Amino acid sequence: MNLSRLIEYASVSIGQGAPQKSDDFSKEGNPFIRAGSLESLTNNGTLDSLEFISDESAKRNKLKLYPADSVVFAKSGMSATKDRVYKLTRSCYVVSHLAVLLPNEKTHPDYLRLVLQRSKPSTLIKDPAYPSISQGDIENFKLPFPPLDDQIRIATVLTRAERLIAKRKEGIKALDELLKSIFLEMFGSGEKWETEKLSGVSEIVSGVTKGKKYADKELFEIPYMRVANVQDGHLILDEIKTIAVTKEEIDRYLLKAGDILLTEGGDPDKLGRGTVWNNEISKCIHQNHIFRVRVNAERINPIYLSTLIGSFYGKKYFLRAAKQTTGIASINSTQLKKFPVIIPPLPLQNKFADIVEKVESIKAKQTQSLAELENLYASLSQRAFKGELDLDRVLVETQDIASLRSRLAT
Template identity: 55%
Template sequence: MKRIAIEEIAQVNPKIEYSSKKDNMPVTFLPMDAVSEKGVLNYQKERILADVVKGYTYFQEGDVLLAKITPCMENGKAVHACNLKYQIGFGSTEFHVLRAGEKVDSCYLFYMIWNPIFRKIAEKNMTGTAGQKRVPVDFLKKYKIPLPPLTEQKRIAAILDKADAVRKKRQKSIRLLDEFLQSVFLEMFGDPVKNEKGWEAKSLEELSSIISGVTKGRKLVGNEIITLPYLRVANVQDGYIDIKDIKTIEVYAYEQSKYQLIDGDLLLTEGGDPDKLGRGSVWHNEIQNCIHQNHIFRVRTNKKILNPEYLSKLIGSLYGKNYFLRSAKQTTGIATINSRQLKCFPVLLPPLSLQNQFARIVEETEQQRQLFEKSLTEMDNYFNSLMQKAFRGEL
């Protein structure tokens, strides 16, 4: 199948025909975080044309937006801008905009660039310094995609739309499980911000032992050295442990007992984006002999007083997030907490029997989540295989 350079079938970063007479016209506005790595819009904002016509990237209904900066591009931030609040829009300067011409379907064009193969090639062609690398506009213009007849493009886009819709339904099912647990938590314990049920509060230090993990990059000499799997910050997500990519690290043999995780340990990251403070989950021996790095706190509760599943949800609630936001050190959009702040966290203490009842509900819900996650993985693999076939002109 013939391949055509994008610039031959689409405008790249088109310019707006601006008239000051329309200064008060409302337009759609999309910052970078409005565009999801899942290829959809998270939200839309409204601005006045005069406020954004200079210093932002112009687009309109039906255009394809592609994040050009690392790591947003590699992570898949792109969207087919449909159903905009207003036909004309502006957004982050870190977007490239593609406007389909007569020979290419805009939805098909979106799938050609929202594609793992394209992203890998684009990543290799990025320019700039570390942390500020971008996809050059010339690369995008010259990049060639397979171009079947327009009717065939629409057929391929429809197949991918249907496959993606099935994935999104499964993703929604997983989100509903999270919302269910939040509702159960509030029903059983009340709103912890208000503490309407008057639960006693104690510092986390009184109810658990707290340590950070092993430091990476040490030079080890003497004594017996062993290699163990370990959890990085990327493995500890909000409400689950991601074990898809587990690394190993060398440590002294005598350190294993200090850092080794056991069932019921609560793992919390020390920092990151402010809205992700308090991110963590309970460990359930997913990997044998696993330890954790120093940017992760391990909280081992006294289970005669405090159930780790209850504590995890309490810390992840608005009550917990508000505490960490107040306590954290913040610099240039990054927030961090130290062990002293974590140890001082005021834990509301309902009866242990109620905590344990909640933990049983969490366990049952997590079993359902695992089934959904397995199904979603299979759907993701199928969708990606379709994307690759489409990209190679084989679909």
């Protein structure tokens, strides 16, 4: 497919500076999009959740109102490296860190969004240390633009795939919310049960320290869990690193099924981040920024405890107990050991764990389906922008094409 300059298919402008006074914002008017807004908006967030600016405030601050179907992405700051591209669904005001593209009569707005997502505006950044993209470079960005009818068909195929992916993600999120609801229903605030310090019902161990000097000791290479691997309620195992340690350290830090892994710090809202280890990797240890909690199985079910730690109850404790500096919060072993564990009857804990395992089984199938859909989308996208899709097989209502042509012409 031949490449054309973006300016031939859309006008390019830049947003305006954000108002500085709190009373410039209100609950009426039109949404104001900041660079940070794009993370939410490109993940099924809504414009209704943003700040709003009234007509009067916009006039006072000399803001321009951009129409629905304009396409925006970050052109400066670290957000410019993220390649988040969003099509406005209603008229909005836009911050100066964003580029705003207004499609002309030759361009389908969704196609423009999709081709930019695929081609990545961040490739225009000249100095990664100071991410910025000039208006001229955006205007001269070479992109594939087939005839409008083909754009419509490509956009139809890819947006259908996007909707399927979004629906699958919503299903997975609903399962997570279901478990939270069941936990609250079964255990409530926990006031009717005793509490005990975490150190009284478990063994808590910090992991191996990287970069140690071992002199002449025999070392063994073994996989280990890093902070990046341990997420809230799940593990990310795409990249597993290894470390050379002694046999004694392997014996001390070796993970066992049922161990709870907890990170020691990060963003305040992620305190208490962790999950249960299920021998996903044979013979694996953990680094020193991760705590391993091994419960007394006669009193505590690890799935119950992991959920309690990750609940509002757990996060409230860690936020109160954590050391916080410049947006980073961390907990130490002493604070973790003092965590007050609510101890319901073990059969009730086990009943909850059984429910979790059933829901997680459904979730695993949904996650696998999501991965397949995302792979399909990537394949369709690659073929579409190379001109390799048989677009004659894409069903688009004739009136839909006529309606779009009419809308673009006005």
